Amino acid sequence: MTVTTEVPCIGATKTLVPFRRIFLTGGSGYVGRNLIRHFRDRNMEVVALVRSAASAETVQDLGATPYHGDMLSSDIGEGMAGCDALIHAAADTNHGPGTRVQTRVNEDGTRIVFEAACKAGIRRAIHISSESVLADGRPLVHVDESAKLPRKPAGNYSRSKAAAERIALASNRPGFAVVALRPRLVWGRDDTTALPQLCAAARSGKFAWIDGGTYLTSTTHVPISARRSNSLCLRVGLARYISFPMASRLRFASSSRNSWKRKISSQLTRQSHAVCSASLPRLEILSRHYLEAGSNRR
DSSP, X not given: OBOOXXXXXXTBOSSOOOOSEEEEESTTSHHHHHHHHHHHTTTOEEEEEESSHHHHHHHHHTTOEEEEOOTTSGGGGGGGTTOOEEEEOOOOOOOXXXXXXXXXXXXXXXXXXXXXXXXXXXXXXXXEOOGGGGOSSSOOOSBOTTOOOOSSOSSHHHHHHHHHHHHHHHTOBTTBEEEEEEEOSEESTTOOSHHHHHHHHHHHTOOOEEGGGOSEEEEEEOSOBTTBTTOHHXXXXXXXXXXXXXXXXXXXXXXXXXXXXXXXXXXXXXXXXXXXOOEEOHHHHHHHHHHHHHHHHO
């Protein structure tokens, strides 16, 4: 469980000038789509990196300008021309056994994107990280931004996202302020990530709680709404006011705390899925994880 930390405007510029033109990676993804809606609703121009015609159509329908390219290519900077802000939301989010592709996308991709943004004259950058960077197989209880990254992360996703976070924050300098946000279990409208996987598991009879699911968890609601003043989109919007040297800081983005079972049960019920009572011991899950991790290293 993570402690909710507000995003302050400490160190902000005296004149709060909003982004005029944003370069966004991961624009066709779940978080990216909602960020496009958020900033377009506020009359800000968004240039979204895309690799396919389908992704281009998705971001264009939301009001963004698609830029065809690859974040692993150094010429990505051409699409950043005229932009004053970067939001890096693209990542390989596979939580299974690690792959070289995931490492390359999350680490090399972040390095290339931030180097290109700096050269393109972008003034502020927001890196969408994850609370998973702190995961080492043990419960996260009362942690905040001061918690150190573990020496042995729980899997390649956690390891590669932690490396990406370090790369992004190391880019912070006068004229190029960088902030990293760590959302936890992003949920809400248009979910194409966690919720579909949970529903598929429920339909197939492969869904089970870990230790009964009674442990507390933090979650992050994605869109702006009258009832969700702590949404991820709002946190990203506030982060644009943090400037050097107060940048190069971490911000947890969490909007609620509840038991895992209660939170997930409510989501499954809304999708008309029966909530099962099957449960597996946590030690068994950890044993499987370390066996898979060892197999992947070989």
